[in-house]
Amino acid sequence: xxxxxxxLFEQEVEALIEEIHTQYGYDFxxxxxxxxxxxxxxxxxxxxxxxxxxxxxKLFSDSFFFExxxxxxxxxxxxxxRDPTFFLSLxxxxxxxxxxxxxxxxxxxxxxxxxxxxxLAILLEEEGLLGRTKIYATDINQKVLMQAKEGIFSASNMAxxxxxxxxxxxxxxxxxxxxxNYGSVKFSSQLVKNVVFYPHNLATDSSFNEFHxxxxxxxxxxxxxxxxxxxxxxFDESLVSLGxxxxxxxxTLIMSSISGNYVAVDKNNRIYRKTN
Amino acid sequence: xxxRLKLVAIGGSWGGIKASLSILEGLPADYSIPxxxxxxxxxxxxxxxxxxxxxxxxxxxxxxxxxxxxLPGHVYLAPSNYHVLIERDHTCSLDDSELENYSRxxxxxxxxxxxxxxxxxxxxVLLSGASKDGSSGLSYxxxxxxxxxxxxxxxxEVAVMPQAAIDRVPGCKVMNVARIKEFLLSLxxx
Numbered sequence: 001x002x003x004x005x006x007x008l009f010e011q012e013v014e015a016l017i018e019e020i021h022t023q024y025g026y027d028f029x030x031x032x033x034x035x036x037x038x039x040x041x042x043x044x045x046x047x048x049x050x051x052x053x054x055x056x057x058k059l060f061s062d063s064f065f066f067e068x069x070x071x072x073x074x075x076x077x078x079x080x081x082r083d084p085t086f087f088l089s090l091x092x093x094x095x096x097x098x099x100x101x102x103x104x105x106x107x108x109x110x111x112x113x114x115x116x117x118x119x120l121a122i123l124l125e126e127e128g129l130l131g132r133t134k135i136y137a138t139d140i141n142q143k144v145l146m147q148a149k150e151g152i153f154s155a156s157n158m159a160x161x162x163x164x165x166x167x168x169x170x171x172x173x174x175x176x177x178x179x180x181n182y183g184s185v186k187f188s189s190q191l192v193k194n195v196v197f198y199p200h201n202l203a204t205d206s207s208f209n210e211f212h213x214x215x216x217x218x219x220x221x222x223x224x225x226x227x228x229x230x231x232x233x234x235f236d237e238s239l240v241s242l243g244x245x246x247x248x249x250x251x252t253l254i255m256s257s258i259s260g261n262y263v264a265v266d267k268n269n270r271i272y273r274k275t276n
Numbered sequence: 277x278x279x280r281l282k283l284v285a286i287g288g289s290w291g292g293i294k295a296s297l298s299i300l301e302g303l304p305a306d307y308s309i310p311x312x313x314x315x316x317x318x319x320x321x322x323x324x325x326x327x328x329x330x331x332x333x334x335x336x337x338x339x340x341x342x343x344x345x346x347l348p349g350h351v352y353l354a355p356s357n358y359h360v361l362i363e364r365d366h367t368c369s370l371d372d373s374e375l376e377n378y379s380r381x382x383x384x385x386x387x388x389x390x391x392x393x394x395x396x397x398x399x400x401v402l403l404s405g406a407s408k409d410g411s412s413g414l415s416y417x418x419x420x421x422x423x424x425x426x427x428x429x430x431x432x433e434v435a436v437m438p439q440a441a442i443d444r445v446p447g448c449k450v451m452n453v454a455r456i457k458e459f460l461l462s463l464x465x466x
Contacts (some may be wrong), residue, residue, distance in 0.1 A: 002419065002420060003391075003392070003395055003420050006392055032361075032369040033363060033364060033390075034362060034364075034369050034371075034389055034393075035361055035369055035373075036363035036370050038371075038385075038389070039360065039373070063289060075371065075372065075373040075375050077372055077374055082357075105439060111442050183452065218370075218372045221342045221358075221369060221370040221371065221372070222369075222371070224343075224363075225343055228343075243296075248342075248372075248458075249343050249355070249357075250339075250340070250342050250355055250370050251342050252341060252342070255343070
């Protein structure tokens with residue numbers, strides 16, 4: 001695609017974003033553009049659509065097609081114990097403090113297909129906290145939430161997940177958490193029996209509870225600075241005093257309007273604690 | 277009139293660290309064009325590549341943080357396990373979507389994004405590597421008026437990557453690292 005086409009494409013996408021907001025209520029205006037453009041190009045290719053116009057027509061005549069679009073344009077790639085040191089640090093620096101509360105509430109924001117959620121639940125189980133923890137797992141996407149609830153993942157990733165689990169300080173046989181079947185594994189539903197799954201749109205929805213820990217990893221990277229700031233303020237409102245916030249390895253709250261209320265508990269692993 | 281900001285995007289895989297080091301060692305601390313370096317790396321590994329490069333170069337080397345602005349005098353290293361995209365305001369966005377060419381970071385992703393933003397002010401350099409990642413991005417840079425450079429395959433530790441680029445972009449400049457260094461120096465504005 002030559003740049004004249006690129007400019008035209010970008011203009012068409014901008015118009016489409018506005019129209020999606022009006023028609024479906026999903027607001028992508030604060031999404032980082034480089035990724036949105038790339039995801040839409042990829043989606044056009046997948047669906048053999050020749051133009052944004054052709055996409056537009058399908059999106060507004062078929063709500064199932066829109067669901068599919070939503071799932072493909074937002075990134076749902078995830079893995080278990082991604083950045084094992086993050087989970088190790090949660091285990092060593094955060095969970096011991098959380099264990100002093102009689103009841104623990106955690107928000108896994110942008111939980112996608114659940115790999116991170118199950119990693120977290122395993123950690124809590126091994127630290128003896130799962131029984132008195134309630135996790136709210138949210139995502140913009142209904143479909144991935146249903147997948148997350150199932151806890152069924154491809155067996156082909158299990159070797160990598162197993163070594164990540166041990167790197168994260170895993171204490172048991174990793175295979176004791178799941179059963180294998182026809183190329184996939186199913187994690188024990190006991191792990192998520194205290195989990196509430198429901199759709200939440202970080203771009204538009206508000207705070208809905210108070211939490212001791214909020215985990216939102218590799219979600220902010222898809223937003224522009226303004227939307228990142230909105231979401232971080234939303235987290236700030238949703239954290240108890242002295243609550244913890246865990247971000248992705250390359251995400252930070254340093255540039256945000258809430259940075260003054262937080263100290264880094266583990267700078268490298270982007271784990272912050274609210275100071276007031 | 278303020279000159280339009282340029283970008284040098286360098287990609288490499290096997291042998292790419294060594295080649296990029298010998299190029300970048302020759303550039304001054306105040307080099308006027310930001311440099312974005314995408315090297316294939318092992319996943320989930322705590323690399324000290326940033327520290328290593330930062331020690332050896334006069335330029336300041338940073339591993340890209342999300343929404344990092346691209347500034348002269350800096351080398352921005354793509355972090356492992358993320359693609360690096362460039363926004364219209366010359367900041368970097370990270371992306372952890374699917375691997376491309378079995379890689380994340382993928383050179384194609386960054387080169388393409390660079391050309392979308394910097395257009396004819398993009399310089400793409402593809403170095404030694406055992407993968408074909410980067411050639412489609414280099415072609416995109418070239419087609420949009422940017423400068424496409426491939427390391428001379430005869431010199432490259434592994435010729436696959438630069439050779440794929442030459443096959444894909446017949447108009448690209450083929451140079452050894454010494455020439456690439458001179459060329460980048462010639463772009464430097466005091």
